[in-house]
Structure formats: C-alpha cells, structure tokens
Amino acid sequence: MxxxxxxxxxxxxxxxxxxxxxxxxxxxxxxxxxxxxxxxxxxxxxxxxxxxxxxxxxxxEKTFSIESAVPLPDQGASLFAALEARYGSALDKRYSVQPALIGGIRIRKGSTVWDGSISQKLQTLEATIG
Missing domain, CATH: 1.10.10 (Arc Repressor Mutant, subunit A)
Structure with missing residues (x-):
C-alpha cells in the first residue's frame, strides 16, 4: 500500500x-x-x-520472551526483572519450556534475540563446517 x-x-x-x-x-x-x-x-x-x-x-519491542530447555526454578522471574531493569517495563512477558533447545536459554526482546542454546551452537558449527 x-x-x-x-x-x-x-x-x-x-x-x-x-x-x-x-x-x-x-x-x-x-x-x-x-x-x-x-x-x-x-x-x-x-x-x-x-x-x-x-x-x-x-x-x-516491549514484549519479552524467555525460552529454556528445562523449567527454570522461578519461571524466569529473575530474568524478567533484569530485563525490565535494563530496558524498562514490559507490555507482555512470555515464558516457555522448549526441549528442542537441548540446553541453555533463548531471550527475545522485540526483534533482538540472545540465543545461548546448544541447538543454536550446533547449527552455527554445522554452517561453519558445511
């Protein structure tokens, strides 16, 4: 349009x-x-x-999403608190358990993604080798 x-x-x-x-x-x-x-x-x-x-x-941009491979003890509350302290209050917070990550966590804030999961590291390694 x-x-x-x-x-x-x-x-x-x-x-x-x-x-x-x-x-x-x-x-x-x-x-x-x-x-x-x-x-x-x-x-x-x-x-x-x-x-x-x-x-x-x-x-x-004001939506925070946390995905972890295993359930976190506080359902990500401490991570949400750290994100809000740094970036301001969130309109929406989403927490989910994704076993496909194998290990680690993935945090999203709008279009920014911090991926510390094992599956992402394996994909990066595969792209480097292949």
Missing amino acids: KITRQARRQAKALFRLCFDGEALDPGRVRRIVAALFDQKPRGYLSIAHRLRQLVAHQVS
Whole structure:
C-alpha cells in the first residue's frame, strides 16, 4: 500500500498521542482509532494502516520472551526483572519450556534475540563446517 508523506506524518502524530508518559496506553490507542474512523479525513485508511504498524512495532519491542530447555526454578522471574531493569517495563512477558533447545536459554526482546542454546551452537558449527 502506497502511503503519502502527509499520511505518514499524521500517523506519527497520532502515534505520539497514544502514549501516557513513557508507556503506550491501549485505551488511548482505541480512542484515537475510533476518532480517526469517525472523522474519516483524507487518506484515513493509509493513516490507520501506518498507525497499526507503529503500534505493532512498539508492542513487539516491549514484549519479552524467555525460552529454556528445562523449567527454570522461578519461571524466569529473575530474568524478567533484569530485563525490565535494563530496558524498562514490559507490555507482555512470555515464558516457555522448549526441549528442542537441548540446553541453555533463548531471550527475545522485540526483534533482538540472545540465543545461548546448544541447538543454536550446533547449527552455527554445522554452517561453519558445511
């Protein structure tokens, strides 16, 4: 979908209004989108599409995910606390046990992945050798 510069600017301005201080406020997002669809300014579908992209990116950057090969004693609470101390509060926290990792853990924050699993090391070794 082609989007004009003006629609991008309007979407960015609306995105800035979605924040309550430092955090994204879901209630404000809903009200802004409702007002956008009520007023229907020129190019409102493009604006809504870009606004959705911006909100989705922000939500993914504030989502922390921890995967471990074996259950952690505190279900990852200490790791979540360390991540929040460094990167700010999370909108969503996900913890799961993935036996396919063989050993170690994988931590994701948005598009950033820290992978200390044995399966990743084996894949890296295989790519180096093969």
